[in-house]
Each structure stands twice: as C-alpha cells, then as structure tokens.
Amino acid sequence: MNTSHSSSHRSAISGRRIPCERVVRRLFEQNRELIRREASEVKGLMALLMKHRNSGILWTPEEKAELRFHLREIARVVPVLLIFLLPFGSVFLPVLAVVVDRRAKTRSLQSSPQEISGA
Template sequence: MIQYFVRRVIQKHKTMILDEAVRINGFMKLLMKPRNTGTGWTKMEKEQIRKHLKRLSLYVPVLIIFLAPFGSLLIPVLAEILDRRKNKRATA
C-alpha cells in the first residue's frame, strides 16, 4: 500500500526530482549502487543518501517521506523509479 503510494507520487514528480538530483555531485551514482553492482549500501553511504535526500526535500517536498522513521526502507523504490536506463538490468 505504502509502496504503491510512493511509486505514484515519485512517478508524478520524476522529472523535477531528477533535475535536482543530478545537480548533487555523486548522488545518482550512490543511489544506483545496489542496482549497478548488486551490493548493498554501507552504513556511511546510507547516511550520505539521507543527507542528500534532506537537501533535495527542500526543493522537492514529496521526498520528505524518505526522512521519516523507516523511510530508508523505501529508498530502493526511489532508485528503481529514477533508473534512466532504457534496458533495465536484471536485479540479483
């Protein structure tokens, strides 16, 4: 239920989120790390992602959901939606 809501909201604001996200140096690479390499984020990387999302939420308020308690569980959904590749990689 929550995942469906998050997908719908992110999809609605995808262009605006991508425009702001690419301006943050290294954010998209860090966000896509599990999708590109198959390895998860380290604790330090998760903190960096949360810091970047906090900054992004100033411009795109819908991202505030990822800063709420347990919001980090939804970050893979964000990565999946923002993936700009034409041919999606098979997830492991």
C-alpha cells in the first residue's frame, strides 16, 4: 500500500490529514501580510488565533465562534478567509495560525518532512 500519498496532506499542528490543506495554505500565504494587517486591527485576535499553536491547548467552542466572527469581518477585505464560514472550515484554523505566525520567518520556505528527506 502506498502510504506516501496518505501522509502528504498532514496538518502542521495536529498531524491529521486535512483535505486540500496544501491549496488552502498557498492561498493563505499569498495573502499573509493582508491577513496579518487586518487581524492586528482586532484586539486579542492574533493571541486567540495563536493559542493552539503556542500552547497546544485546543480552542473552546466559544473561542472558535469568536474566531469565526472576526474572520467573517476580515473576509470582507480578504475573501480567502470565507473558507471559515463553510461547514468544518475551522479545521483550517491551525493552518492559518502557522501561516501568519510572525516568529517563524522562514516557515513558508520550509518543506514538509517528506520533501526534506527526499521521499
């Protein structure tokens, strides 16, 4: 059985497979600075978005609802964020957190573990 395909779309945070992650991540990366700029206008949004990435603690249902509310507003300027309004769109929250993380300057240049190992 070919396992290379099944592990090619693993979430950067959870390690679980997320369909279309690569495409969504690319869209987020293309809009990274605009997303950062708009998100920084909302007090506490970046801290909430980075909660799972920085602490490993999952968002509560209330926090996810707050994120969806703010992302819906930002989507007026950055339409790619409309993905969070779709059913199960919150599965891409960890991907967004990875892309907008300012501390990981080279994160967008890093390859997946498979690409690094040459597999």
